[in-house]
Amino acid sequence: MAEKRTKVKKPTMVDVAAKAGVTIGTVSHVINKTAPISDETTERVLAAIKELGYKPNSIARALRTKKSYVIGFLLPDVTNDFYSPVLSSFIDSAYQDGYTVLVVSYQYSSKREEIEMERLADKNVDGILLFNGCDDLALLQRMRAEGMPIVIADRRVDELDLPTVEFDNVATVSKVIGMMCKKGYKRIGFLSESTRLRNLNDRYEGYKKGLMENGLSVNPELVYISEDMEMNNLEKGYSYIKRILENTDKENLPDSIFATTDLLAIGAVRAFKEAGFRIPEEIGVVGFDNISFTDFIEPKLTTVEQDKTLMGRIAWDIMKSTLAGENKKTQHVILPQKIIVRESC
Amino acid sequence: MAEKRTKVKKPTMVDVAAKAGVTIGTVSHVINKTAPISDETTERVLAAIKELGYKPNSIARALRTKKSYVIGFLLPDVTNDFYSPVLSSFIDSAYQDGYTVLVVSYQYSSKREEIEMERLADKNVDGILLFNGCDDLALLQRMRAEGMPIVIADRRVDELDLPTVEFDNVATVSKVIGMMCKKGYKRIGFLSESTRLRNLNDRYEGYKKGLMENGLSVNPELVYISEDMEMNNLEKGYSYIKRILENTDKENLPDSIFATTDLLAIGAVRAFKEAGFRIPEEIGVVGFDNISFTDFIEPKLTTVEQDKTLMGRIAWDIMKSTLAGENKKTQHVILPQKIIVRESC
DNA sequence: TTGAAAGCGCTAACAT
DNA sequence: ATGTTAGCGCTTTCAA
Secondary structure, eight states, X not given: OOOTTSOOOOOOHHHXXXXXXXXXXXXXXXXXXXXXXXXXXXXXHHHHHHHHTOOOOHHHHHHHHSOOOEEEEEESOTTOTTHHHHHHHHHHHHHHTXXXXXXXXXXXXXXXXXXXXXXXXXXXXXXXXXXXXOOOHHHHHHHHHXXXXXXXXXXXXXXXXXXXXXXXXXXXXXXXHHHHHHTTOOSEEEEEEOTTSHHHHHHHHHXXXXXXXXXXXXXXXXXXXXXXXXXXXXXXXXXXHHHHHHHSOGGGSOSEEEEXXXXXXXXHHHHHHHTTOOTTTTOEEEOSBOOGGGGTSSSOOBEEEOOHHHHHHHHHHHHHHHHTTOOSSOOEEEEOOEEEOOSOO | OOOTTSOOOOOOHHHHHHHHTSOHHHHHHHHHTOSOOOHHHHHHHHHHHHHHTOXXXXXXXXXXXXXXXXXXXXXXXXXXXXXXXXXHHHHHHHHHTTOEEEEEEOTTOHHHHHHHHHHHHHTTOSEXXXXXXXXXXXXXXXXXXXXXXXXXXXXOOTTTOOOEEEEOHHHHHHHHHHHHHHTTOOSEEEEEEOTTSHHHHHHHHHHHHHHHHTTOOOOGGGEEEEOOOOSOHHHHHHHHHXXXXXXXXXXXXXXXXXXXXXXXXXXXXXXXXXXXXXXXTTOEEEOSSOOGGGGTSSSOOBEEEOOHHHHHHHHHHHHHHHHTTOOSSOOEEEEOOEEEOOSOO
């Protein structure tokens, strides 16, 4: 009567054991099916559990077993259209297997990324999914040495032989360039933000490879890489192309553009249209990502689709097998991308 | 030499104590500054910690103290443009205070939401942030009774007096409608997906309120609410308006549209433009959310901005004070929104 | 200022 | 088939 607002304390195994007239060992065994218990007592224990509303304490269990069923997911930015679907699908997949995920974003700061890696390890997660990042090989190496399972998404780490999932950017982009060549474009431009990020750099490699394979050489005049990393590329693609249009003689202009993101491509399309160019007749444009707007602009954007849901699922699969210690060989999964041909090229 | 691939086991307090020549109690005290320890031993302990690379085991600590420094964040969808910035900012804020967040998405399924709530509780999180959901008042009530701190974002729960943060949708939308009236629009339409979600319904309330306050009445002919919840509203707004345009006599058409999302609004703009309407002269359009495309379409979209970062931060502040038990009164924070007037209305 | 020791809630090895 | 018991690594009284 007086204990109204005292924080209700939850029943423990001891309570269950008492109520069922057995010992906690037996209770544990019926819960975990870790020893043969007679139907009769099993039933009594189950009844007691139900009656008391008993739930095993996951912390105590984790302390004992050294497994928390929590995975850390470290990514540059939760808000990003590319990362968040992967995260979402990873969470869902992990959920199916009874795991839950601690999400941490490092806002593109390697400093912070490093700190967060440590924090995750200190939180005793069972494994860490590292999404596109970590220049700090030493840290990765140390964590691995300490036995922390790590899997990397959207980035190769050639130096360290960690399990990875990534898209096949080089191959896909070179295929895109091949397609553009087949359509008759000869002066294919490359529009991108800084290629410091591995996957963007891979797209650049694919661009060069594609040109080579089609007997074209890389013309530095046609490589438009802007070093600043800020987003809202929509505006940036627009103003960038506009500037080029103003400062370049007609004969030195590209006859087509491969942009590393749809936002950039959409901005470019607008700039070209404003300047009176007809797309795709006079200028071909290809984007990357297949965001919903690509199907909506005029002309509809030719682009590349990446199955982010698949990446999240595969990332989890790899994590799971890594946790299970089935490491015959380190897994490296390379996911294909899909070229979506619409109207702009 | 033979112990090469054995999982390295981490040093514990016992190791530190041994190395420093003290007992574990003392080690604990220097770590937590929970008793006055002489400078000399403090130093010895610190040295031992450093030398061994000792890190406190958070699980053991959590078991002892009943605090995990983990918060559960339950949201409908990680991928959503509205939710994810709030999540991101919440994670960041929590991070500042040494908390880390377990993210769980329930994919708009109340069934799954319920399951996930329980799972979070079973994971011994210190609190749960529930983002827009939970029709199951009984569950909320039970969790609260069990002492689990819960704060709700983007949704009122009038029935239960839980701490909440939400935007002031009713007030903002009625203000928008007022503005539209002032500009001379008389037949203002309301375009929305299902108003089953609380905040969309609030916008509908705001719409009605705004009309009333300006001497207009609600004309059901002008209320365009589509029950299906699927995304890619871009296409939906477009096709919806197109259909209306085809099936409605000129004199029964709206002279302006308030859309509950920018995607819807942008789709609508396109449909109107295609049909030869001039915006804003013949049709005014207002969106909601201020996504980056709004500044980029023709004409630039008038819309409403919501400070999602602020919402995330406030949500954390409320959570923090709830955890601290500073509950003089249950907090209800209502965040303002900002009307961004551009060209479309 | 420090040591000793109990115990958080559970699992698992060992006995019976 | 079930009971006993020793910890997992830590915090926190209580003594010294």
